[in-house]
C-alpha cells in the first residue's frame with residue numbers, strides 16, 4: 001500500500017507546470033501545448049500496451065506510471081480537473097449498481 005495518490009500527482013503537475021523551471025519536464029511539456037502533450041500520452045499508451053502483451057510486469061508498472069503522469073499533464077493542459085474524471089467513474093459505478101451490490105454482499 002502507498003499513501004501517494006493521483007490527486008497528489010495532479011497537484012505536483014500543476015505546481016511544476018506553473019514553475020517555468022528550465023529543468024522541469026512538466027513545465028516544458030505544459031508550455032509546448034496540447035498537440036505535443038497528447039502525442040506523448042499516445043506514445044506512453046502504446047509502450048504500456050507493448051509491456052502488457054510481453055507479460056513484463058516490471059515494465060508494465062513503469063510504463064503505467066508514465067501513462068498516468070502524461071494523462072494528468074494532458075488534463076492540466078486542457079484545464080480539466082482530475083476530479084471530473086473521478087466523478088464520471090463514480091457516476092458509472094452508481095449507474096451500474098456495483099458499489100451497492102458489493103456493500104450488500106459484505107454486510
Ligand SMILES: N=c1c2ncn([C@@H]3O[C@H](COP(=O)(O)OP(=O)(O)OP(=O)(O)O)[C@@H](O)[C@H]3O)c2ncn1[C@@H]1O[C@H](COP(=O)(O)O)[C@@H](O)[C@H]1O
Pocket residue numbers: 012013016023024025026027065066069
Ligand atoms: N511522474 C513523472 C514522470 N514520468 C515520466 N516523466 C518524464 O517523461 C519524460 C518522457 O519520457 P520518455 O521516456 O518518453 O523520454 P524521452 O524519450 O527522453 O522524451 P522525448 O525525447 O520523446 O521527448 C522523461 O523525461 C521522464 O522523466 C516524468 N516526469 C515527471 N514526473 C512527476 O512530475 C514531478 C515533477 O517533475 P519535473 O517537472 O521534471 O520537475 C516529478 O517529481 C514526478 O512526480
